[in-house]
Amino acid sequence: MQKNKQMMWMGIAVLMSLTLLLTVSTEFAAAAGKEAKIGLAFSMTGAAAGYGSTQKNGVQLAVDEINAAAGADGLKLIPIFDDDASTPQQGVNVFNKFINADKVSLIIGPTLSNTAQVSNRIAQQAGVPVLGISNTAKGITEIGDFIFRNSLTEMVVIPNTVKVAKEKLKISKVAVLYGNDDAFTKAGYEAFKIALQGAGITIINEQTFAKGDRDFSPQLTQIKSQNPDAIVVSALVEEASGIVSQARKLDIPKSVPIIGGNGFNSPGLMKNAGDAAEGVIVGAAWNTSSSSSLNRKFVEAYNNKYGSLPDQFAAQAYAGVYIAYQALSKAPSPDNHKAIRDALAQIKGMNTVLGNFSFTDGRDADYIPVVQIVKDGKFAIFGE
């Protein structure tokens, strides 16, 4: 385990120095055409390191494609990667460096919402546009008019999940089970509650649990006795798999589907709940098997380059670079931050791997999320 980790870090270190070399060399090579520096603040170490590495992959793939297509005279991108170490403090350092030393045209990142809450204020003050690609917490884009994101919030994903589930499964009464001692799962519950009421679905039973619980049979027994059409669960993945597997052990039939929030969006669900996870329905910002040709091309290219399938974070990063590029190429010069900001704000109906993408007036992402169902141990498309 430890060995593997060391190897991984060494691998990352080598990769990073390679990109550095690459950056330097492109700087010389591309001197003829126009170029724009973009700062990429991702968590390469710390708690969110797992997300940061696929984000970097997604960005690198998009940058390579764009630079190859730009030709001699087109606008080229110079990516400058730095590690926000999953902490706000380091995020601030990285942002300061991007803005004052590297003088980037635009910043993509940081990985975590907690970091974004602090670092994005610096960019806002300096008037440098920021595009968040994985921040889903409330209040990020409210920091100011230079802050954008292409990551959908739960408030968008959940109502869509409920709508599709209602259409396809004809559910009218559900039971709700959620963790009430965690900000994320509680916010998910609130989003579900509003969405369910909006869709005219009655909540016949509400049960809660706490982080670290392992025995959910009392709550599930209560729920079972009320015969709901479906069970709506807002939980992190550890508890989610326990709930799913115990529900089936308590003989709640598979005809009563379990509908989950974003916490369910992890392969860990299938790993730990096994067969019981089949038929679980969960909304997501992106799915590998989305049928658009752009997406198919992306999945294939990513797989060829890195030897693994991309996840949601890679897709959001990849789309983020293309969105940024569109704005950068419309601006008169890469130093004109105001013009880049205005061009970003005007993006409407752009074809991306995430879907038909627009920014809302509040600079949040606007596109139709997918609804997935677990089938043969994988997330398959249930509806869009």
Place this chain on the structure above:
Amino acid sequence: MNLFLQQLVNGLFIGSVYGLFAVGYTLVFGVLDILNLAHPAVFTLGGLTALWLVETAGLTIFQAFPIAVLIAGLLGLLLDRVAFAPLRHRADTYFSGLISSIAMAIMFESVALGVFGAHTVRFPANTVTPTIWRFAGITVTSLQVEIVLVAFLLMVGLTQFLKHSRTGKAIRAVAENERMARLLGIHVDRIIAFTFFISSALGGAAGILFGLYFDAMSPDMGRSIELKGLAVIVLGGMGSIPGAIAGGLAFGLSEVLTVAITGTSNLRDAVAFAVLFAILLLRPSGILGRSRMREA
């Protein structure tokens, strides 16, 4: 009514796992008057070892169970050797033993972290294929029945062993009065080591059963049962084996019924510990404990 019965079954089930865990806890306490706070860590390692045997070594659970239980027992011997025996003749042995057992718990947990990683893991889906039985509107899986049966067999076996066998009698003698036992020619150190072996083996068995049912094992899973086990043995009367069983069942039932009635697990521990508090006030020796007399 069916709903209530089903909740009783749920409570009986989790209660029997608590009981099995607490029996090992209370055994050491009865003999040594020392709380072995590494017991939850042995519980964790027992479960994770069985998982390793099934997943990596390719054994069936019926082969893995006794081997993992044996390994848990050996961990108990190690505990005794490293954490308790060197301190036994010091004046502050009760306190220092408690502290050194915490240290061992941390080490065991770190070993589990290093070997198995921090992820939540589970037994492969086909380890046991439970059949679901339904009668009178209640659902019981064969796995649940097996777990309750194994727990009770082990508990009954232990009680009989302590009552009738020669070693069992020696354990009780040491519990009653160590000096007298020594004078009678009982090899006290060996008996204490053996007690640790039995205690930890039972703790490991509880860990395996827990992991089999909840499908969620992690290096910190002992923490979720640590305080409960402590509460159970206080509830049942410190050092009393039937008390630990009764206490485990009572605790499991109170937990399940609290959640069932309130619809939230927030009050679960509050009610359970409030009951514990009341018992301590009204009947300080616990449900089945007799004052100043230990049954080992």
